[in-house]
Amino acid sequence: MTFDNWLPLSILLTSLIPGALIFMIPEERRGLRTSLNMGAAVLKLALVALMVWGVRHEHVYETRLPLAAGLQLVLAADALSVLLAALSSVLWFVTTLYAIAYLEHSPQSRSRFFGFFSLCVSSTLGIALAGNLITFLLFYEMLTLTTYPLVVHRGTPASMRAGKIYLAYTIGGGALFLLAVAWLTALTGPLDFTGGGVLRRFADPHAGELRVIFFLLIAGLGVKAALVPLHGWLPQAMVAPAPVSALLHAVAVVKAGAFGIVRVVYDVYGIQFAAELGVLRPLAVLAAVTIVYGSVRALFQDDLKKRLAYSTVSQVSYIALGAGILGPLATLGGMVHLVHQGLMKITLFFCAGNVAEGAGIHRISRMAGIGRRFPVTMAAFSLAAFGMIGVPPMAGFISKWFLAAGALAAGEGWVIGVLAASSALNAAYFLPILHTVWFKPPEGPPPAAGPTPRGRLEIGWMLLAPPAVTALLALTSGLLADAYLSPLWWTRLIVDREYLP
Amino acid sequence: MTGIETIAADVWIAAAVASPLAAACAMLVLRRWAAALGVLGSLVILGAVAGLAHQLLLLGPQQLVVGGWDPPLGIRLRADGPAVGMAGITGLIGLFVGIYATAYLRPLAASPPHGERLFWPLWMFLWAGLNALYLADDLFNLYVTLEVVGLASVGLAALARTAAAVAAALRYLLVSLLGSLAYLMGVALVYAATGTLELRGVAAAPVGYAALALMSAGLLMKTALFPLHGWLPPAHANAPAPVSALLSALVVKASFYVMLRLWFELFAPLIGPATAHLPGVLAAAAILWGSLQALAARRLKQLIAYSTVAQVGYLFLVFPLGLAGGSLRPAWGAVLFFILAHALAKAAVFLAAGNVLKAFGHDRIADLGGAVQQLPVSMFAFAVAGVSLVGLPPSGGFIAKWLLLAAALEAGRWGYAGVLVGGGLLATAYIFRFFSHAFRFVPESVLCCGLPRRMEGCALLLALGSMALGLAADPILALLQIGLPETGAAGAGGAP
Known part of the structure; x- marks a missing residue:
């Protein structure tokens, strides 16, 4: 075993081991916990950066551990896995910073929170680096289990109820996925993810079964990706x-589902073969329905986090839509949205959290004039919202542009209609928020200040810096879309490798 | 030497x-x-x-x-x-x-x-x-x-x-x-x-x-x-x-x-195929009935005992899978591995429940709010072992269920595959029904007595063992299959 064999496993362990250690740290040792958290995040960033460099230069990173007969744990880095790995390690870093400040006064156990938080990130990285379906399944289930304690962290009746719904959906989806993977393995034996797909040679006697398995896989993944009608848990999990x-919403659960769909379409079935089986069109239609449905539901939410949640339902399906259209341009648009949606959505949630934490405001109708109180937060929010709508030169514009171009190239003109409708709806639910925040006069007495100490800044720097940074990242990845190592540039690399074997 | x-x-x-x-x-x-x-x-x-x-x-x-x-x-x-x-x-x-x-x-x-x-x-x-x-x-x-x-x-x-x-x-x-x-x-x-x-x-x-x-x-x-x-x-x-x-x-x-x-x-x-299916049918009924009873149980130890009734069902799936047209070795290995995984997990869960009983003075599930805060180690052990009981990765229970599932699908036994998957869902339901009470936030301590450290430690070690079993499955399966009865392999089951 060389260093290259160990790198994927090491990346996983940089959050797995700290996670296990954090559980054991006594509650009051805040400094120790914080340094362990941040140290692990920095170390992981460095290792992932190394991996980005290596994959760019065609290094092969692969860890292979036999589990049992026919079961192999494979962690491997290809261009696609590095995309999610890089996104999650960057966003983990900022979210850890944010979470440390956000939960400072929480009466619940912070060691438990950060322990599961780290395990959750390990699962996400495991999903990114999984080299076959079984490894993917393993981390996919681990993600469910490690996020449950985070969802119910507050232990209130509302969060317990949300946790129950969350589990019912995700465990059910996991069971479907397990069944599909076991069935596929029984048909074909163990298979590694391979660019261009591996199932074509089994098409001859098994085409019908492969179709059924495809939809079982998509159903299992669609629960986490919140495809309609499997999205019910996501708005609930807002507590x-x-x-x-x-x-x-940005990197872990929802993205795991979307990423899984991308993997299944490109690296298990192969998009050409999937198109020949006739399973792509239904996927695209399902994604389109979800896009429109999520946006419509978002229009009617007054709770800010709920509106954002329905917006996620809609936006994540762009990724599935990209996977459902044959052709390099659509692939590009869908995959790059993995990163773009993550950057924009995490910004929006950070901002919503700041408003809730700093002013105790959760409803949009009560946000009048809040832009004066939280200028930086709301500026970040506005940038991200414009991105979601798809205003150039924000990142969201790039995704939508390539999706539209890809749909035209594939002769799927109807997709343009869906994209246009969705953008109009996005504008319809985001612009009123911006109007309320910036242009309406503040009403009533100023809300009582939250428990966060206020200096010259509108809110503690650890709560302010994360949304500012992610908003700027969302802006630059749109503005400098063609620059070296930008998300778009990297996705081009993936697409080239996928379509030109 | x-x-x-x-x-x-x-x-x-x-x-x-x-x-x-x-x-x-x-x-x-x-x-x-x-x-x-x-x-x-x-x-x-x-x-x-x-x-x-x-x-x-x-x-x-x-x-x-x-x-x-x-x-x-x-x-x-x-x-x-x-x-x-x-x-x-x-x-x-x-x-x-x-x-x-x-x-x-x-x-x-x-x-x-x-x-x-x-x-x-x-x-x-x-x-x-x-x-x-x-x-x-x-x-x-x-x-x-x-x-x-x-x-x-x-x-x-x-x-x-x-x-x-x-x-x-x-x-x-x-x-x-x-x-x-x-x-x-x-x-x-x-x-x-x-x-x-x-x-x-x-x-x-x-x-x-x-x-x-x-x-x-x-x-x-x-x-x-x-x-x-x-x-x-x-x-x-x-x-x-x-x-x-x-x-x-x-x-x-x-x-x-x-x-x-x-x-x-x-x-x-x-033993012909029909005879071999008889325990299979009882097994399916056991999984269903035991899980439903566990879901309805009011006391934690009762829940766990009914979980045993359900899990015993999985053991008997070996007879239809191993003797009715399937291949013997995989099914036999799977069931022995299942025994090991279940033994570790169930022992851990019972010890953790014993800790709850000692610390709270009772084990009425509905009144166990705050358990996760106040007995974090025992509850972590319970959760880890619970994951193995449910059969989720990367636990020993997952490997065992995967092997059984693979054996069922390879033999085209869809009914048993459905039982395996459905049983996992039911197990999730009864394990997390407990956690939906245990996770409730209770501001002040409700414990009646402290626990010696080794009581929590033993539960945790057994639970971690059930997890480690999943990661070391390969050598253990090899050991379990030494000297398997070759006589009467599948052939005796009247394989076509």
Whole structure:
């Protein structure tokens, strides 16, 4: 075993081991816990950066551990896995910072929170680096289990109820996924993810079964990706603390589902083969329905986090939509949205958390004039919201542009209609928020200041810096979309490798 | 070569059976030192089993003819992969449960003086019976060991001395005796028909079928397969926590183990696909019924006991999957692995429940709010072991279920695949029903007593063991499959 064999496992262990250690830290040792958290986050960033460099230069990173007959744990880095790994390690870093400040006064155990928080990130990285379906399944289930304690962290009746709904959906989805993976393995034996797909050679006697398995896989993944009608848990899970929501919506749970769909379409079935089986069109239609449905529901939410949640339902399906259209441009648009949606949505949730924490405001109708009180937070929020709508030059514009171009190239003109409708709806539910925040006069007496100490800044720097940074990242990845190592640039690399074997 | 290779296998085999017996006798004399002798004895037994495992890996299956007398006069013991695997898991669990018991039984020993002093000799007799049962190689010795295991278990179940516990233990005693009796009648029939007590195929004559029915019925009673499970939940739920752990993790598996040996070795020629599906159907019913009862349970230990009723169902899936047209080896390996995974997880869960009972003074699920805050280690152990019970990765339970699922799908048995997946969902429901109370935030402490550290530590170590089992599945599966019965493999099941 060389260093290259160990790198994927090491990346996983940089949050697994700290996670286990954090559980054992006594509650009052705040400094120790914080340094362990941040140290692990920095170390992981460094290792992932190394991996980005290596994959760019065609290094092969692979850890292979046999579990049992026919079961192998494979952690491997290809261009696609690095995309999610880089996104999650960057966003983990900022979210950890944010969470430390956000939960400072929480009466619940912070060691428990950060322990599971780290395990949750390990699961996400495991999903990113999984080299076959079984490894993916393993971390996919681990993600469910490690996020449950985060969702119910506050232990209130509302959060317990949300936790129950969350589990019912995700464990059910996991069972479908397990069944599909076991069935596929029984048909074909163990298979590694391979660019261009691996199932074509089994098509001859098994085409019908492969179709059924495809939809079982998508159903299992669709629960986490919140595809309609499997999205019910996501708006409920809003009762979780803001950093958890941010993580759930941007990198962890929802993204795991979307990423899984991308993996299944490109690296298990192969998009060409999936198109020949006739399973792509239904996927695209399902994604389109979800996009429109989520946006419509978002229009009618007054609770800010709920509106954002329905917006996630809609936005994540762009990724599935990209996977449902044959052709390099659509693939590009869908995959790059993995990163773009993450950056924008995490910003929005950080901002919602700041407003809730700093002023105790949860409802949009009570946010009149709040822009004066939280200028930086609301500026970040506005940038991200414009991105979601798809205003150039924000990141969201890039995704929508390539999706539209790809749909045209594939002769799927109807997608343009969906994108246009969705953008109009996005504008319809985001612009009124911006109007309320910036242009309406504040009403009533100023709300009582929250428990966060206020200096010259509108809110503690550890709560302010994360949304500012992620908003700027969302801006630059749109503005400098063609720059070296930008998300778009990297996704091009993936697409080139996928379509030109 | 020096060192332990030079010690003959029969020394290890003899030590595995004789050392718990010796410890039990010593305890009857040196009552004061029972606990210390018990922990020491556990280490010795575990060492003997480890030596035996080493021998098995080096040289293959071993046997010991006691006193040099050949059967049918003498006793022959045989150590193959399954036997050593079972003895090994018994050793591990026995050690940790024993350490746990030294703390758990203390107050019990203070009020009525018998608790701890009776626990140790009974448990050592039970342990001797278990090890002898795993190693036994003929029908009559299996009967004797079954009886030893049954009586010692009943004694342990009655240890709490509450009215409920004594009533449950009496019921357990009756079932156990009835089961042994049925088994013994079967043995007599086999002996009359074949003139031997060895585990070799019997001919497909009516007397063979009668023996099959009698012996299986007896063993199903002892294993508590639905619908013969009624005695188990009260007996396991009312015993002291370490006893519950031993009964649920090990004792029900012992009679199942005998059934496994009988069906695959003795009765293999008699079992057609239809016969093999009968336990399969009961298994599905057990999984469903046990899980539903666990969902409805009001007390934590009751929930866990019903979970055992459900999990026993999975064991019996081996018969349809291994004998009705499927391939034998994968199914056999899967079920033995399932036994190990369930034993570790169930012992951990019962110990964690014992901690809850001690700390809260009760185990009413609805009133356990705040448990996660105030007993974080025990609850973490419960959760980790629960993951294994549900069969989610990366636990031992996941590997076991995956192997069973793969065997079911490869044989095209969709019904059993559905049972496996559905059973997992139900298990999630009952495990997390508990957590939906335990996670509730309660501002101030509601505990009545503190816990010694080793009580939490033992639960946690067993739970982590059930997780580690999943990561070390490959070598363990290889060990379990040494010396599998090749006779009567699938072919006997009437494979096409």
